[in-house]
Amino acid sequence: xxxxxxxxxxxxxxxxxxxxxxxxxxxxxxxxxxxxxxxxxxxxxxxxxxxxxxxxxxxxxxxxxxxxxxxxxxxxxxxxxxxxxxxxxxxxxxxxxxxxxxxxxxxxxxxxxxxxxxxxxxxxxxxxxxxxxxxxxxxxxxxxxxxxxxxxxxxxxxxxxxxxxxxxxxxxxxxxxxxxxxxxxxxxxxxxxxxxxxxxxxxxxxxxxxxx
Amino acid sequence: xxxxxxxxxxxxxxxxxxxxxxxxxxxxxxxxxxxxxxxxxxxxxxxxxxxxxxxxxxxxxxxxxxxxxxxxxxxxxxxxxxxxxxxxxxxxxxxxxxxxxxxxxxxxxxxxxxxxxxxxxxxxxxxxxxxxxxxxxxxxxxxxxxxxxxxxxxxxxxxxxxxxxxxxxxxxxxxxxxxxxxxxxxxxxxxxxxxxxxxxxxxxxxxxxxxxxxxxxxxxxxxxxxxxxxxxxxxxxxxxxxxxxxxxxxxxxxxxxxxxxxxxxxxxxxxxxxxxxxxxxxxxxxxxxxxxx
Numbered sequence: 001x002x003x004x005x006x007x008x009x010x011x012x013x014x015x016x017x018x019x020x021x022x023x024x025x026x027x028x029x030x031x032x033x034x035x036x037x038x039x040x041x042x043x044x045x046x047x048x049x050x051x052x053x054x055x056x057x058x059x060x061x062x063x064x065x066x067x068x069x070x071x072x073x074x075x076x077x078x079x080x081x082x083x084x085x086x087x088x089x090x091x092x093x094x095x096x097x098x099x100x101x102x103x104x105x106x107x108x109x110x111x112x113x114x115x116x117x118x119x120x121x122x123x124x125x126x127x128x129x130x131x132x133x134x135x136x137x138x139x140x141x142x143x144x145x146x147x148x149x150x151x152x153x154x155x156x157x158x159x160x161x162x163x164x165x166x167x168x169x170x171x172x173x174x175x176x177x178x179x180x181x182x183x184x185x186x187x188x189x190x191x192x193x194x195x196x197x198x199x200x201x202x203x204x205x206x207x208x209x210x211x212x
Numbered sequence: 213x214x215x216x217x218x219x220x221x222x223x224x225x226x227x228x229x230x231x232x233x234x235x236x237x238x239x240x241x242x243x244x245x246x247x248x249x250x251x252x253x254x255x256x257x258x259x260x261x262x263x264x265x266x267x268x269x270x271x272x273x274x275x276x277x278x279x280x281x282x283x284x285x286x287x288x289x290x291x292x293x294x295x296x297x298x299x300x301x302x303x304x305x306x307x308x309x310x311x312x313x314x315x316x317x318x319x320x321x322x323x324x325x326x327x328x329x330x331x332x333x334x335x336x337x338x339x340x341x342x343x344x345x346x347x348x349x350x351x352x353x354x355x356x357x358x359x360x361x362x363x364x365x366x367x368x369x370x371x372x373x374x375x376x377x378x379x380x381x382x383x384x385x386x387x388x389x390x391x392x393x394x395x396x397x398x399x400x401x402x403x404x405x406x407x408x409x410x411x412x413x414x415x416x417x418x419x420x421x422x423x424x425x426x427x428x429x430x431x432x433x434x435x436x437x438x439x440x441x442x443x444x445x446x447x448x449x450x451x452x453x454x455x456x457x458x459x460x461x462x463x464x465x466x467x468x469x470x471x472x473x474x475x476x477x478x479x480x481x482x483x484x485x486x487x488x489x490x491x492x493x494x495x496x497x498x499x500x501x502x503x504x505x
Contacts (some may be wrong), residue, residue: 055227085267093286096278097279097282097286098280099278100275100278100279103275104326107268107271109270110270110275111275112239112277112278113285114297120244120245121243123243123245123246124223124239124243124244124271125239125240125274127247127248128248128250129249140416145237152247171424171425189488
């Protein structure tokens with residue numbers, strides 16, 4: 001596998017003898033740490049799995065990021081460690097409580113309790129032309145959410161999307177679900193790379209795309 | 213807000229940078245169809261001296277707004293009920309587990325040791341005297357008994373609380389089952405938005421997904437099995453009874469969430485429906501078909 005470079009601020013470091021992805025920041029979910037560095041668990045983070053698999057995310061470090069589906073802040077805390085201003089949108093109050101805690105020690109991580117399906121409820125806060133939209137929402141209509149949030153993305157920005165097949169339809173073959181999502185996404189995006197996250201996340205596909 | 217102002221619709225428009233409270237409510241309540249380059253506009257309009265200061269203000273304000281929104285959502289009555297009913301189940305389960313452990317242990321020193329919570333209560337209240345050496349056993353009994361007491365008190369709390377949160381649901385399902393349904397759905401609003409077919413199988417998710425994957429029959433009922441309308445019906449007709457009950461529960465939850473009126477006729481309608489269903493199996497031997505969730 002030819003490895004694309006990791007973003008600045010993300011490194012492979014050794015934790016207890018194993019090479020793992022890591023970023024620098026305060027620990028959030030009990031992950032192993034080594035000085036300032038904390039391990040990034042690709043099994044708990046779809047973006048972590050994308051980097052681990054060597055996908056071309058286009059991330060270089062320091063980007064402005066809109067993160068949809070921040071949940072408890074597991075992944076978005078790593079993103080805020082290496083990126084620039086990071087807007088974290090989460091819909092459910094319970095995980096948002098943990099997200100607030102993760103955001104506490106990160107001065108450029110902005111938590112927002114909002115529904116990613118309704119961008120008009122946060123477009124007065126999130127700036128235009130962000131470099132990256134990361135999307136990991138477990139709801140039906142994941143392609144729709146990505147299309148709705150395209151308005152935030154710069155023309156040469158990247159959408160990093162993790163599609164969860166079971167959120168669309170538990171009974172259908174995941175491959176068919178992914179096919180449909182890709183098809184719908186093509187309305188607003190050029191798809192650059194699609195890859196199953198098997199081994200890290202069951203029935204998930206990661207997609208890297210660019211607004212068209 | 214005037215359209216000519218370049219910052220129209222931005223969260224900081226008309227907000228004093230020192231007034232975090234006003235900023236936070238602008239973040240929570242504002243709406244705008246499209247984003248703009250807010251950091252640059254904020255500096256331009258004098259809200260912040262530079263981008264750095266803007267982001268500092270944004271950080272403080274979003275944290276405050278989200279904290280307030282989260283605690284409001286979490287303090288809502290149905291959220292409290294969800295926690296109470298889950299805590300009640302945890303206390304009950306743990307007390308029973310401890311009572312089992314206690315019975316096993318006490319059995320080694322007391323030939324007349326009983327079982328269950330009842331025995332834990334009699335040990336803790338000094339009803340039975342053990343040797344001084346067995347102090348740890350008595351102490352364990354005390355803790356087990358007080359955990360069982362806590363479970364009882366939580367049950368009383370749930371029984372008192374559900375009727376105020378969801379009066380129709382509580383009347384139709386009983387307060388504890390009503391609270392469990394709210395808990396399984398993740399809140400009263402979520403329950404009100406569920407179709408009755410989903411309410412019918414809440415709590416039987418494993419069986420439902422096995423069915424959807426194609427290697428099991430569809431579950432007839434989830435947690436609503438404990439309701440008399442289902443349990444008291446002949447096994448052959450329990451599917452129908454569960455469907456009828458779930459339909460009325462869905463209506464009850466919707467009334468509770470959206471209007472809050474009391475609709476006592478729901479109960480009568482359900483009773484009538486269940487009577488009709490039961491009439492179909494009149495005369496059939498009451499095959500004691502065990503539970504088939």
